[in-house]
Amino acid sequence: MTELPQPFPALLLQLMETPLLAITLSLAAYFAGRTLFRWLKQPLWCPVALLSASLLAATLALLSISYEDYRREAEWLTLLLGPATVALAVPLYQQLHHIRSAWRQILITLPVAASCAALYAVLLAIWLGASADVVASLAPKSVTAPIAIGIVDQLGGSVAMMMGGLLITGVVSVLFVELLAPRLNIRDERIIGFVLGINGHAIGTVRAFEISQLAGAFASLGMSLTGVFTAIWLPLVWTLLAF
Amino acid sequence: MLRGFLILMCFLLLGESISFLLALPVNGGVVGMLLLTLWLMINGDVSADLVSASQKLISVLVFLIMPGVVGVFFLADEFTSQWLPVIVALLLGTLLSVLTTFLLMRSLGNDKTESRHHD
Numbered sequence: 001m002t003e004l005p006q007p008f009p010a011l012l013l014q015l016m017e018t019p020l021l022a023i024t025l026s027l028a029a030y031f032a033g034r035t036l037f038r039w040l041k042q043p044l045w046c047p048v049a050l051l052s053a054s055l056l057a058a059t060l061a062l063l064s065i066s067y068e069d070y071r072r073e074a075e076w077l078t079l080l081l082g083p084a085t086v087a088l089a090v091p092l093y094q095q096l097h098h099i100r101s102a103w104r105q106i107l108i109t110l111p112v113a114a115s116c117a118a119l120y121a122v123l124l125a126i127w128l129g130a131s132a133d134v135v136a137s138l139a140p141k142s143v144t145a146p147i148a149i150g151i152v153d154q155l156g157g158s159v160a161m162m163m164g165g166l167l168i169t170g171v172v173s174v175l176f177v178e179l180l181a182p183r184l185n186i187r188d189e190r191i192i193g194f195v196l197g198i199n200g201h202a203i204g205t206v207r208a209f210e211i212s213q214l215a216g217a218f219a220s221l222g223m224s225l226t227g228v229f230t231a232i233w234l235p236l237v238w239t240l241l242a243f
Numbered sequence: 244m245l246r247g248f249l250i251l252m253c254f255l256l257l258g259e260s261i262s263f264l265l266a267l268p269v270n271g272g273v274v275g276m277l278l279l280t281l282w283l284m285i286n287g288d289v290s291a292d293l294v295s296a297s298q299k300l301i302s303v304l305v306f307l308i309m310p311g312v313v314g315v316f317f318l319a320d321e322f323t324s325q326w327l328p329v330i331v332a333l334l335l336g337t338l339l340s341v342l343t344t345f346l347l348m349r350s351l352g353n354d355k356t357e358s359r360h361h362d
Contacts, residue, residue, distance in 0.1 A: 030306045049305050049312050056309065057316035067317035074310040080300070081307050083251040085272030086258070087297035089279035090289060105351045113344040121336030128328030137322075138332050142340070145308045150270025160314025161322050161329075167312070168333045176341040184345050195344045199337060202304075228277060235268035 012063060022073035029056035045171050047203055049145075078149075085146040092224040098217050102190060106225075113198045114226040117142035118234060121165075137161035139234060141169040144201040147227040154235040170203025177204070189215040197222025247296025254279045 015021040033052025040046070060070055099106055118139050125135045136157030140148040145166060152162045177196050186192065193215030196204035201223050208219030258275025261267070267274065283289050300307075322329075 026306070026309050030309060049308060050315075052305070053309055053312035053315065056313050060313070067314060070313070071310050077307050077310055082255045082272045082275075083248065084300040084304055084307055085270075086251045086255045086275040086279055087300040089254075089276045089283065090294060090297035091301070092276075092280050093283040093289060096284070105348055108351060109344060109347050112347060113340065116340040116343045117337075120339045121332040124336050125328045125332040128331055130325050130328040130332070134322060134325050134329060138329065138336075141333060141336070145311070146304060147270070147273055147276075149308070149311060150272055154268050154270060158314075158318075158322065159311045160318055163308070163311045164315040164318070165329070165333055167315070168330075169337050172334055172337050173341055176338050177345075180341060180345055184349060186345055186349060191345070191348045195341060195348065198344055199341050228273065231273040232269055239268050 012065070016065065016069055016073060019073040019076050022070050023076065025056060025059055025070075026074055026077065029053070029059060044174055044203075044207060047167065047170065047206075050167055081146045081149060085150065088144075088146070088224060088227070091220055092228075095217055095221040095224065098190075098221050105191075106194070106221075109194070110198070110222070110225050111229060113195075114142070114229045115233070117199055117226065118230060133157050134161065136238075138165050139238075140230060141165045142173070142199050142201055142226060143230045144223050144227045147231050148201075151231055151234055155238050166201065167203075170200045173200035173204050174207045177207075190218045193218035194222040197224075198226045201226070244292060244295045244299065247290070247292035247294070248300075250290075250293050251275075251279075251296060251300070254282075 012021075030052045032055050033048050036051050036055070037043075037046075037048045040051075060067065118141070121138045121141055122135055125138050130138070133156065136155035137152060137159075138161075139155060139157070140151040140162060143151060143166075145163070148162055148166060149159055152159055174196065177192060177200070181187075181192055181195075189212050192211065193208040196208040196215070197219030198204075200207070205216065205219040205223050209216030254275040255272060256275075257278060258273070259271030261278075262269055262271040262274045
């Protein structure tokens with residue numbers, strides 16, 4: 001590789017003084033990731049978030065910007081996650097009427113299923129000797145990202161690790177739902193959608209909308225309810241058990 | 244649209260305040276989201292301003308979580324050394340939880356007449 005001209009590192013340092021460069025790089029990576037996603041024919045195993053993030057990570061490495069510096073300057077985006085989380089109330093409210101068509105199953109299934117989604121992973125991780133912060137990072141693995149970030153902050157895990165777990169969980173729950181549904185002889189699109197939303201958060205919901213609008217509606221309902229339920233009970237249980 | 248954004252910010256601040264004052268271990272944004280859902284249910288209607296502000300924010304969610312996702316590529320060694328429990332917990336844990344949810348929903352039965360009635 002050719003040597004960089006001397007003024008370049010100084011310029012980079014200057015540009016990283018404000019969030020301008022970090023935001024611009026994020027935006028560029030976001031759109032490049034989306035284009036790449038369409039170009040790859042929208043692969044289910046590799047969501048847009050992961051494509052954009054890998055492009056951004058490569059750019060940061062190339063410009064030798066440390067992740068800590070980037071994260072500090074991109075704080076602005078994280079701040080906007082606050083109102084975006086509140087905004088999830090609107091689709092939740094709009095999906096609430098679906099509860100009426102299957103309220104009994106939803107009421108019983110949701111607390112159990114949302115608890116299982118966290119508990120199985122937590123117990124397996126503890127059993128295999130994972131450290132406390134890793135366990136905390138894995139616990140909200142089935143919760144949609146903006147809510148999960150809030151949960152990890154409360155539990156004291158690593159946001160980056162949680163994001164990795166979230167992506168893997170989303171992708172494999174789609175896989176497992178499609179593997180298990182025919183074997184268990186389940187064809188009701190409402191059930192398939194709901195299970196996709198509970199376990200696979202946004203990635204599962206995207207898949208459910210490909211099946212049908214009805215499956216998609218139940219998936220977003222399952223995703224929202226799981227997020228809300230987990231955000232309340234998980235930190236409470238965590239404090240009680242004092243992990 | 245900005246009017247809708249103001250409503251979202253008010254509910255966020257309200258959620259943060261309640262979470263702080265009651266010393267809840269729950270994230271302020273989630274409390275704000277619950278309060279807004281409750282408010283919409285009581286009102287029985289959602290304003291066009293709020294719908295447009297919410298849709299715009301939700302449509303850029305993937306962009307907003309990017310700083311967190313990028314961190315996956317810079318994970319500290321202490322985490323990567325625990326890849327085995329992490330992978331097993333994620334794969335086996337998800338398989339078990341998908342299976343449990345399916346079995347539970349199937350055992351609760353599926354009232355076909357009710358679904359036809361509502362669809």
